[in-house]
Amino acid sequence: MDCTRCTTKQCQSLSECTSLKVDAAGIAREYLSEENQKIVRSAAKLVDNGRGGTLGRIEELAEFCTNMNFKKVGIAYCWGLENLASQLATYLREQGLRAIPVRCTTGGKSQAETNSTSSIKSVSCNPLTQAKQLNTEKVDIAVTLGLCMGHDILFQQQCTAPVTNILVKDRVYNHQPFDFFNTK
Numbered sequence: 160m161d162c163t164r165c166t167t168k169q170c171q172s173l174s175e176c177t178s179l180k181v182d183a184a185g186i187a188r189e190y191l192s193e194e195n196q197k198i199v200r201s202a203a204k205l206v207d208n209g210r211g212g213t214l215g216r217i218e219e220l221a222e223f224c225t226n227m228n229f230k231k232v233g234i235a236y237c238w239g240l241e242n243l244a245s246q247l248a249t250y251l252r253e254q255g256l257r258a259i260p261v262r263c264t265t266g267g268k269s270q271a272e273t274n275s276t277s278s279i280k281s282v283s284c285n286p287l288t289q290a291k292q293l294n295t296e297k298v299d300i301a302v303t304l305g306l307c308m309g310h311d312i313l314f315q316q317q318c319t320a321p322v323t324n325i326l327v328k329d330r331v332y333n334h335q336p337f338d339f340f341n342t343k
């Protein structure tokens with residue numbers, strides 16, 4: 160399946176897609192679960208009634224948390240972006256939320272301890288501890304901010320709260336990964 164090469168885009172006009180190999184009726188029922196409806200409605204409030212494009216991602220995060228009645232927001236961030244994590248935490252607190260930022264070097268583990276093929280003694284990113292600490296803090300939602308490729312996956316696999324992303328780290332293109340194509 161490759162929607163980018165689809166010439167009909169019949170889904171856009173609410174027609175069933177012949178390429179899909181899923182239980183559409185079952186998925187429709189899944190949307191109607193109380194938990195999913197809460198998320199769908201909270202997300203819709205951010206864009207419905209002409210609001211789409213009026214909120215930045217950080218404003219959306221704060222409002223989404225309010226819509227979901229979330230109180231505690233975990234921030235799993237890269238140590239190199241601590242200034243941004245601090246700005247985000249301050250803003251969320253100003254919105255009445257509790258922000259719990261945990262940097263990637265938490266736990267003070269060396270790379271040799273986290274990577275069995277490495278002998279590097281310098282500090283390692285530690286996404287498993289970031290996730291488990293936020294689990295212990297019982298956050299309502301976790302936000303990833305600039306975690307390394309792969310570490311974000313380990314974090315998401317271990318974090319028991321819903322996870323959303325606020326910044327993708329790109330060391331070459333200033334956190335704008337698609338600028339890569341502007342250089343080609």
Ligand code: SF4
Nearest residue numbers: 162165168169170176
């Ligand atoms: S109609 Fe199907 S294949 Fe085409 S864009 Fe929609 S989902 Fe993708």
